[in-house]
Every structure is written in C-alpha cells, then in structure tokens.
Amino acid sequence: MKAPRGTVDILPEEAVKWQFVENKMKDICNRYHFYEIRTPLFEHTEVFQRGVGDSTDIVQKEMYTFEDRGGRSLTLRPEGTASVVRSFVEHKMHGNPSQPVKLYYFAPMFRYERPQKGRMRQLNQFGVEVLGSSDPAVDAEVIDLAMSVYQELGLRSLKLIINSLGDNESRESHRQALVDHFSPYKDELCNDCRTRLEQNPLRILDCKTDREHPAMENAPSILDHLNTYSQSYFEQVKNYLTLMGIDFEVDANLVRGLDYYNHTAFEIMSEAEGFGAITTLAGGGRYNGLTEELGGPQTPGIGFGMGIERLLMALEAENIEIPADDDLDCFLVAVGDEADQASVKLIHDLRMNGIQVDRDYQGRKMKAQFKAADRYRAKFVLILGESEIQKQLVNVKEMQTGDQKQIPLEQVITYIQGKLSGGNSNE
Incomplete structure (x- = not known):
C-alpha cells in the first residue's frame, strides 16, 4: 500500500520544520492583528464555480468533485479564498463592529494536476484575506505581511511582481482590446485560449502553451487602459510599498486565476539558484466583486495564498537551516x-x-x-x-x-x- 499519486507523508523529522514555519507565520499574523479561520475541507461545488470562476483551469480541469448520498455535488477545496468569503457571508461578518475583518488560515488544498516537485495533488497553503476595506494601504499591508514571512525565515533571493488589473470599467476596456487583438490569431491559439478569448481573454496572457506566440509580444497592456481612479489607486499602492522599503517590479502581463480579481495583483518569486522552473512562491490580489458573487453585500477584499511545500523548497535552495530543538528534557x-x-x-x-x-x-x-x-x-x-x-x-x-x-x-x-x-x- 502506498500513498495516492500526488500526495506525500510528512514524517516526524519533517513535521518539526513545518511546525517551526507555521509558528513563525502565526506570530507574524498576530503582529499584523489577523485572526485564524478554519473552514471545511469540502464545500458545495457552486462555491468554487462562482467563487473561483467557470473559465479558470481550476474549475474546468482540476477540481475533485463528487456526489454525496443525498445527491449534492461537493468539491474538495482547491483554494482558500472562496471558502473564507463564503464563511464571511454566511456568518454575517460584514456586520462586525470591527472592520475590516482580517483573517488567516492553514489548509490542505486538492487539485487534480500532473504531480511534480513543489506541485502536488494535495498541497498545503497558508493564506490571508482582508474583507471590508478598499484602502490601497491594505493592499500594501497584505503584500508586506507575505514578504515578512519569507524574509523573517531568512530568504533573500526574492522578487516581488505587481500589476493593476483596474476597476470594472478599466477591465472592460482592456478586455475588448484583447479580443480585438487576438481574434485574428484565433485559429493559431491553443484550445484553452480559444475558449478564453470568449470567456476571459485576460487569461490568455497567462497561457503556458502560447507564451511564445508572436501576438503575445505586442498584446494590449492593462496599464494603457486604466482609468484615472485605477491609475491613482495603483500609484498609492506603489507609494506605500516604497515607504516600507519593499522593492518591486511592475509586470503588465501579470494576471491572476480568479475571474473576479481587480486592481492590485501580485506574485512573489524565488530567484535562488537551483530552485526550479516554477519560481512562484505566493500570489494574490484584490477581488472586489467576489463577496456579492457568493450572496453577500458589496464588500471589497484582498488576500494571498502561499504554498508551504514551496516555501520549504526555497529555504532548502538557499541552504537555510530550520532550527529544530527536538532534544528531550x-x-x-x-x-x-x-x-x-x-x-x-x-x-x-x-x-x-x-x-x-x-x-x-x-x-x-x-x-x-x-x-x-x-x-x-x-x-x-x-x-x-x-x-x-x-x-x-x-x-x-x-x-x-x-x-x-x-x-x-x-x-x-x-x-x-x-x-x-x-x-x-x-x-
């Protein structure tokens, strides 16, 4: 008998490393005044169809979905944001006197994809969500928290990439520009991108299959379609990061998998030698329409998710020893x-x-x-x-x-x- 493909056992000598990393994360969250939330391992499938988006690879290809004995369609949690927002709506946390609501979680996620180093079918994620504020200072705080986790654990070969996806008006303008740009090349794109051209053309920019297509080089930039409000918002986020001494690069092609992301999007990558081809350690962004999509009132939100396995890989790549005091008293x-x-x-x-x-x-x-x-x-x-x-x-x-x-x-x-x-x- 062996563990299912795409899963691993975390043995005691490795578990002490996980405990050290998780305790560091909890300590940092406490300093930033975040509270832990724990949601179910599975949800009604509709939570992810609506909360992640029908046009995403996660919903279309990667979810573990099954029917229970009552005929209900349930899905093992593939990501954390939709579950947290569902809980936020169900328990009416938008009515809490203390706003915004600042939450963090540790949770296993399940995605049916080809297993490889650092990308398993059961992955473990640390994430945070802030619901109830549209202040760009919150965006900077969330990015700062993520960077603090890596830096306090000793990582130095880090690169922060940020972008703005703009508000709904800016996104619609950019969407139309992408449709106009890629439509002449439709027959040359992969099957997924042909579908994305109609459903969510922004995701074409994130395609691994068509990344070398000549049309990618001069694709319309979202930054050229930001209205005045979106431009001002993005400038404020960048200013806050600069004030905190956080280095960043702007990448106009950075998009996020959720259909409902808008304004700030970011990824943190490892540039450590030998880390591997998949360099992303964490990703997140703002999702101002997600709460309404799950039946709640209009509530702005922002968050990120980081894989703990990939964090441990980055620590190993930079030869950082995790102190593990397992001596017996x-x-x-x-x-x-x-x-x-x-x-x-x-x-x-x-x-x-x-x-x-x-x-x-x-x-x-x-x-x-x-x-x-x-x-x-x-x-x-x-x-x-x-x-x-x-x-x-x-x-x-x-x-x-x-x-x-x-x-x-x-x-x-x-x-x-x-x-x-x-x-x-x-x-």
Missing part, C-alpha cells in the same frame, strides 16, 4: 518493579509541570535504557532504583556535563525546572 530510567511503579506518578507529575519526559517501554536493562536516552538526546536522566525508592531520592544525571546529584523526590520537579530555565539549582 528528561529520560527516566527505572530499575526494578517497585521503581517501575513509582515512575508512573513521577512522570505524570513532571509532565503536568511542563517538563518533557519519556521512559523505556520495552523492558530493557539499565544500560540499554541509557542508550535510549542518548538517542533521544535527553538533557537529564532520572534514575530510580530500589535504594532511591527507600530513601525517597532521585539520581539526576546532567548528560552534557556528566554531573550526577541525588535530589529529594519532592524537590526534583523544582530542580529540573530551574536547570531547564538556565538556573543553577543546587537543592
């Missing part, structure tokens, strides 16, 4: 039946006082138990035998120095706490 060696019985309560009391402790469960002799303590890299070994039980003492050996002391049983918790906190407890 204490290992208890019990010799004899009486000591074995007494160790049960001692271990429980140590754990209840915040001390990490383990013991032997294989019935091994004392020497083998000490070897187990070495494998776990235990900081202290607590030794209980018949004589210790009679005297109500515990032999405590500090493994780094080899020092060994007899500590009264009722004082061993205080002693270990003091040593672990850096004290020089001599009780």
Whole structure:
C-alpha cells in the first residue's frame, strides 16, 4: 500500500520544520492583528464555480468533485479564498463592529494536476484575506505581511511582481482590446485560449502553451487602459510599498486565476539558484466583486495564498537551516518493579509541570535504557532504583556535563525546572 499519486507523508523529522514555519507565520499574523479561520475541507461545488470562476483551469480541469448520498455535488477545496468569503457571508461578518475583518488560515488544498516537485495533488497553503476595506494601504499591508514571512525565515533571493488589473470599467476596456487583438490569431491559439478569448481573454496572457506566440509580444497592456481612479489607486499602492522599503517590479502581463480579481495583483518569486522552473512562491490580489458573487453585500477584499511545500523548497535552495530543538528534557530510567511503579506518578507529575519526559517501554536493562536516552538526546536522566525508592531520592544525571546529584523526590520537579530555565539549582 502506498500513498495516492500526488500526495506525500510528512514524517516526524519533517513535521518539526513545518511546525517551526507555521509558528513563525502565526506570530507574524498576530503582529499584523489577523485572526485564524478554519473552514471545511469540502464545500458545495457552486462555491468554487462562482467563487473561483467557470473559465479558470481550476474549475474546468482540476477540481475533485463528487456526489454525496443525498445527491449534492461537493468539491474538495482547491483554494482558500472562496471558502473564507463564503464563511464571511454566511456568518454575517460584514456586520462586525470591527472592520475590516482580517483573517488567516492553514489548509490542505486538492487539485487534480500532473504531480511534480513543489506541485502536488494535495498541497498545503497558508493564506490571508482582508474583507471590508478598499484602502490601497491594505493592499500594501497584505503584500508586506507575505514578504515578512519569507524574509523573517531568512530568504533573500526574492522578487516581488505587481500589476493593476483596474476597476470594472478599466477591465472592460482592456478586455475588448484583447479580443480585438487576438481574434485574428484565433485559429493559431491553443484550445484553452480559444475558449478564453470568449470567456476571459485576460487569461490568455497567462497561457503556458502560447507564451511564445508572436501576438503575445505586442498584446494590449492593462496599464494603457486604466482609468484615472485605477491609475491613482495603483500609484498609492506603489507609494506605500516604497515607504516600507519593499522593492518591486511592475509586470503588465501579470494576471491572476480568479475571474473576479481587480486592481492590485501580485506574485512573489524565488530567484535562488537551483530552485526550479516554477519560481512562484505566493500570489494574490484584490477581488472586489467576489463577496456579492457568493450572496453577500458589496464588500471589497484582498488576500494571498502561499504554498508551504514551496516555501520549504526555497529555504532548502538557499541552504537555510530550520532550527529544530527536538532534544528531550528528561529520560527516566527505572530499575526494578517497585521503581517501575513509582515512575508512573513521577512522570505524570513532571509532565503536568511542563517538563518533557519519556521512559523505556520495552523492558530493557539499565544500560540499554541509557542508550535510549542518548538517542533521544535527553538533557537529564532520572534514575530510580530500589535504594532511591527507600530513601525517597532521585539520581539526576546532567548528560552534557556528566554531573550526577541525588535530589529529594519532592524537590526534583523544582530542580529540573530551574536547570531547564538556565538556573543553577543546587537543592
């Protein structure tokens, strides 16, 4: 039996890296005053058809959709934004006195695509969404948060790409220009782009198949079709990023997969040598029409999603070691039946006082138990035998120095706490 194609097991030695990265993300979100949200693993299919867009590859090709026993069409979550916005609408968070609503999530996503390094059928994503503000300062804050995650983890080979997709008026003007431009080449485009020409011509610019077509070089730029309001909005976003010292490049061909993105769009890429052909680490943008599409009131929103697998790959490409303190605080060696019985309560009391402790469960002799303590890299070994039980003492050996002391049983918790906190407890 093997894991399904496109999925992997995250084993304990890797899981500690994930925990470190996730804790860093949670800490940063706390500083930016974001709150965690957890949505279901699957949704009614309509949530993604309407929230992601019928013309996207995700909806057309990649979703895991099934019918439950009640005949309802359900889909495993392929991305995070639609689920969060659905929850925002359902629970009327638009009525919260504190606005905007700033949310973050950790969630597995499911997409049926060809598995390759950094792109699996079950991927794990960290994302944020801000709903309830159309201030361009929010756009800059969201980008700043994403950049902070990478930078605080040590990544340096980063490139931030931004673009404006404009408001509805600007997009419609650009849309018509794209239709007029690409229509003469329709028969030369791939099947997907022929469909996109009618449904969402902006997505032609993101096509991997037709990227080398000559018509791509002089395709109309959205930046030439921004109205005064959209131009002003984009300038403010760029100004805020500059004030925060965040370097960026403007790429007029940057588009996002969601049909309802508008105004700010951005991607963060890794330029690390050996990272691979797919360089995008995170992508996001503003989606001012999405809340209404899912049945809510007009509510502006912006967010991003970043793959945790790709983040770990980028850290590896830049040779950044993730600190993983998996040394064990204490290992208890019990010799004899009486000591074995007494160790049960001692271990429980140590754990209840915040001390990490383990013991032997294989019935091994004392020497083998000490070897187990070495494998776990235990900081202290607590030794209980018949004589210790009679005297109500515990032999405590500090493994780094080899020092060994007899500590009264009722004082061993205080002693270990003091040593672990850096004290020089001599009780």
